[in-house]
Amino acid sequence: MMKLGCSRLLLVSAHVLLCLSAIWTLAASADVPAGQRPGCPDKCGDVDIPFPFGIGQQCALHDGFDLNCTTVDGGAMKPFKWNLEVTDISLPDGKARMNAPTIATQCYVPSTGGMEYYPSWLNVTNSPFWISEVDNRIIVIGCNTLAYMISFSHLIGCHSTCAGVTLKNDTACSGAGCCEADVPKDLQYYDGYFDEEYNTTEIWRDSPCSYMVLMEKAAFSFKTSYVKSTAGFWDAYNGTVPIVLNWQIEQLNGCDEAKKKTSSYACVSRDSECVDTSNAMVPGYLCNCSDGYKGNPYIADGCQDIDECLENANPCGPEICQNTLGNYICSCRPGYYETDGVCVPIQKRSRFQPMPVIGASIGFVVLVILVACACLIQERRKLQKMKQNYFRQHGGLILFNEMNSKEGNAFKIFREEELQQATDNFSEKQVLGHGGHGTVYKGLFKGDMEVAVKKCMTIDEQHKKEFGKEMLILSQINHKNIVKLLGCCLEVEVPMLVYEFVPNGTLFHLIHGNHGRCISLSTRLRIAVESADALTYLHSSASTPILHGDVKSPNILLDGNHSAKVSDFGASILAPTDASQFVTLVQGTCGYLDPEYMQTCYLTDKSDVYSFGVVLVELLTGKIPFNLDAPEKEKSLAMMFMSAMKENRLAGILDDQIKGEDNIEIIEEIAELAKQCLDMCGDNRPSMKEVTEKLDGLMKVMRHPWAQQNTEEMESLLFEPTADSAIGSAEYFSIEKRAINAMQSGR
Numbered sequence: 001m002m003k004l005g006c007s008r009l010l011l012v013s014a015h016v017l018l019c020l021s022a023i024w025t026l027a028a029s030a031d032v033p034a035g036q037r038p039g040c041p042d043k044c045g046d047v048d049i050p051f052p053f054g055i056g057q058q059c060a061l062h063d064g065f066d067l068n069c070t071t072v073d074g075g076a077m078k079p080f081k082w083n084l085e086v087t088d089i090s091l092p093d094g095k096a097r098m099n100a101p102t103i104a105t106q107c108y109v110p111s112t113g114g115m116e117y118y119p120s121w122l123n124v125t126n127s128p129f130w131i132s133e134v135d136n137r138i139i140v141i142g143c144n145t146l147a148y149m150i151s152f153s154h155l156i157g158c159h160s161t162c163a164g165v166t167l168k169n170d171t172a173c174s175g176a177g178c179c180e181a182d183v184p185k186d187l188q189y190y191d192g193y194f195d196e197e198y199n200t201t202e203i204w205r206d207s208p209c210s211y212m213v214l215m216e217k218a219a220f221s222f223k224t225s226y227v228k229s230t231a232g233f234w235d236a237y238n239g240t241v242p243i244v245l246n247w248q249i250e251q252l253n254g255c256d257e258a259k260k261k262t263s264s265y266a267c268v269s270r271d272s273e274c275v276d277t278s279n280a281m282v283p284g285y286l287c288n289c290s291d292g293y294k295g296n297p298y299i300a301d302g303c304q305d306i307d308e309c310l311e312n313a314n315p316c317g318p319e320i321c322q323n324t325l326g327n328y329i330c331s332c333r334p335g336y337y338e339t340d341g342v343c344v345p346i347q348k349r350s351r352f353q354p355m356p357v358i359g360a361s362i363g364f365v366v367l368v369i370l371v372a373c374a375c376l377i378q379e380r381r382k383l384q385k386m387k388q389n390y391f392r393q394h395g396g397l398i399l400f401n402e403m404n405s406k407e408g409n410a411f412k413i414f415r416e417e418e419l420q421q422a423t424d425n426f427s428e429k430q431v432l433g434h435g436g437h438g439t440v441y442k443g444l445f446k447g448d449m450e451v452a453v454k455k456c457m458t459i460d461e462q463h464k465k466e467f468g469k470e471m472l473i474l475s476q477i478n479h480k481n482i483v484k485l486l487g488c489c490l491e492v493e494v495p496m497l498v499y500e501f502v503p504n505g506t507l508f509h510l511i512h513g514n515h516g517r518c519i520s521l522s523t524r525l526r527i528a529v530e531s532a533d534a535l536t537y538l539h540s541s542a543s544t545p546i547l548h549g550d551v552k553s554p555n556i557l558l559d560g561n562h563s564a565k566v567s568d569f570g571a572s573i574l575a576p577t578d579a580s581q582f583v584t585l586v587q588g589t590c591g592y593l594d595p596e597y598m599q600t601c602y603l604t605d606k607s608d609v610y611s612f613g614v615v616l617v618e619l620l621t622g623k624i625p626f627n628l629d630a631p632e633k634e635k636s637l638a639m640m641f642m643s644a645m646k647e648n649r650l651a652g653i654l655d656d657q658i659k660g661e662d663n664i665e666i667i668e669e670i671a672e673l674a675k676q677c678l679d680m681c682g683d684n685r686p687s688m689k690e691v692t693e694k695l696d697g698l699m700k701v702m703r704h705p706w707a708q709q710n711t712e713e714m715e716s717l718l719f720e721p722t723a724d725s726a727i728g729s730a731e732y733f734s735i736e737k738r739a740i741n742a743m744q745s746g747r
């Protein structure tokens with residue numbers, strides 16, 4: 001009994017600590033029938049088809065769950081959803097495993113002497129399905145390959161090479177000939193895409209083909225033959241790869257609303273319950289059998305009591321087990337009686353020898369307690385050791401010593417328990433958002449101090465070692481327009497960061513959210529100046545220059561006074577940016593990504609300038625930077641803006657809200673600056689410092705009542721201060737002068 005308790009404790013702690021990504025196995029055990037409506041087939045070939053899935057429209061809950069049962073080449077029957085072969089459906093998890101013909105291939109063709117491309121894509125929009133970010137990975141295989149996954153708002157890829165490394169057969173994608181990246185949340189559509197600059201024309205004799213797939217990570221292991229032979233990987237998987245999709249019953253506002261609409265509520269079985277999946281992109285719900293029941297909650301009487309007594313291990317040990325609905329009762333076997341929850345033999349309770357019996361039972365209880373304590377202590381030690389290991393791995397000691405030597409430093413090293421407590425055990429309810437690198441939770445310390453806790457998905461070896469050092473640099477950043485890093489937690493596998501909480505949403509929300517509020521040009525300009533100032537600080541003033549790497553309006557937060565606060569600047573440091581590493585992760589956001597960075601994989605301060613240019617254009621036009629649904633020419637806002645500037649039709653694309661204002665000169669100046677930031681060649685772009693100075697000048701001009709007059713008038717007024725302007729100090733004039741110079745040099 002105790003041993004059982006121990007191993008469970010170990011399991012739970014290991015789960016919490018390591019965040020072991022659950023390897024999904026079929027959750028519905030074989031002894032439970034799939035559960036279908038009467039008259040509907042519950043199998044297609046070997047695959048169970050449980051309702052809400054069904055073969056044919058009349059058997060499925062709705063079109064989204066309608067499957068085809070088709071005879072394939074070999075004569076076997078197999079279920080299909082579109083062209084995806086369904087191999088496994090799990091009701092409790094809301095997951096389905098499918099085989100998808102989505103291997104993007106790039107091969108050298110000796111007969112033509114050129115490369116041939118077979119792109120791939122997957123589109124499950126407008127269906128109950130989305131791609132599981134937990135079970136799948138983006139995998140790129142090749143010896144000189146840069147491949148991406150592109151979706152509406154994501155561009156994620158990696159660079160794989162064989163130069164200077166030893167290829168080995170490996171279950172992990174270790175970097176040699178193969179690289180991998182995390183799948184973003186809520187993905188329903190992607191395109192596989194190769195950068196043609198990276199190709200195998202030079203090395204085709206050794207390695208003719210490259211591949212890019214998004215597939216179930218547990219089903220992948222790297223073989224050297226994948227890169228050595230033509231179609232090696234393709235043949236190994238016969239052209240299709242397993243992928244795990246999540247599914248749900250769609251319903252805005254999840255369970256609350258679903259339960260109200262009794263006619264369409266899908267959890268119809270007795271002893272079933274509703275599980276909210278409202279954290280998904282499109283909110284919805286799943287049904288699950290209540291504790292102690294199993295089966296299909298989607299059909300009447302589908303949930304059946306589990307007879308726990310017949311399970312493999314009798315839950316009562318040697319004692320008598322009696323099943324009840326949803327539970328079970330243990331009672332002592334004949335000849336034993338219960339005392340303090342333990343069964344002891346009756347025979348030994350002799351009237352004439354009371355002492356030994358009491359002694360024995362006390363002894364037994366003491367023994368049990370001792371064993372329990374020993375067990376707990378052992379577990380504690382293991383846990384402590386694991387935490388210490390992580391702490392050391394992440395450079396915690398350096399950081400700790402450094403922090404202790406500094407007085408009055410607000411940076412704190414948090415314990416894991418503290419963060420768990422503050423975030424309600426990383427509850428889904430506390431999720432503030434999902435970034436490219438992880439999830440951000442809202443936390444509350446000591447009842448009133450609000451913080452944002454960032455939990456990253458993964459971290460690579462290189463950065464693991466340097467984490468402590470990097471934290472040291474980040475902790476010294478102190479700028480009013482940069483989200484303050486309050487501390488970190490190092491005793492977990494992937495370190496967590498604790499930031500100050502910024503309450504008023506993001507710039508992206510302010511511009512594109514349809515709250516109906518009008519945002520004046522001066523507010524826009526102020527936010528631009530503040531963000532630019534923050535980036536300038538990161539690039540130049542901070543002790544070690546820091547590149548942001550993912551400048552975009554969703555990363556510019558707004559505080560109570562709508563002051564800008566740049567966030568997520570740690571991302572660039574957590575993600576590898578060094579092109580000399582053989583696996584290079586190019587990660588950024590579509591529409592903001594510097595084209596030069598995409599080509600060279602080398603992040604520079606000018607990449608941030610480019611992305612900032614896009615933010616400027618966003619502020620001027622109120623348009624979304626990347627829109628896949630738009631016609632070809634209007635997909636990328638940066639390109640659309642550049643061609644509008646070239647053809648002198650800036651007015652045509654300005655945001656209606658600022659078009660009316662008579663600050664057209666200022667607007668033109670900002671547009672001109674944005675144009676310089678968006679120059680294809682990084683060297684031609686202004687530095688962040690120059691951008692800030694220029695914007696700051698424009699803001700000063702605008703705040704001044706003279707700004708509406710033309711420049712010459714302003715200049716003459718400057719040298720003949722009137723009573724009105726007498727409030728201005730000498731410094732004020734010098735700023736004004738600089739602003740005018742900046743305006744003139746911009747022309």
Ligand SMILES: *[C@@H]1O[C@H](CO)[C@@H](O)[C@H](O)[C@H]1NC(C)=O
Binds near residue numbers: 066
């Ligand atoms: C089922 O197959 C038919 C004919 O091949 C096709 O028209 C239909 O779209 C398929 N339905 C699904 C759900 O795949």
Ligand SMILES: *[C@@H]1O[C@H](CO)[C@@H](O)[C@H](O)[C@H]1NC(C)=O
Binds near residue numbers: 093094286289290292
């Ligand atoms: C459904 O219930 C089972 C067992 O009670 C549990 O393991 C599973 O996580 C539940 N599913 C969801 C989506 O909560």
Ligand SMILES: *[C@@H]1O[C@H](CO)[C@@H](O)[C@H](O)[C@H]1NC(C)=O
Binds near residue numbers: 124126628
């Ligand atoms: C994906 O499919 C949906 C319909 O199922 C369609 O409306 C949409 O245009 C498709 N998206 C792309 C990018 O092909």
Ligand SMILES: *[C@@H]1O[C@H](CO)[C@@H](O)[C@H](O)[C@H]1NC(C)=O
Binds near residue numbers: 223224
């Ligand atoms: C990898 O495995 C394949 C067979 O699956 C074998 O032919 C090859 O020699 C192995 N390569 C290495 C480096 O072990």
Ligand SMILES: *[C@@H]1O[C@H](CO)[C@@H](O)[C@H](O)[C@H]1NC(C)=O
Binds near residue numbers: 114115196198200201
């Ligand atoms: C292959 O790559 C080289 C440079 O890396 C490039 O010049 C060439 O155009 C590429 N070839 C193809 C067919 O894309």
Ligand SMILES: *[C@@H]1O[C@H](CO)[C@@H](O)[C@H](O)[C@H]1NC(C)=O
Binds near residue numbers: 073074
């Ligand atoms: C691969 O698929 C084809 C049909 O697409 C089938 O005939 C063949 O048997 C499959 N091979 C393997 C090894 O599964």
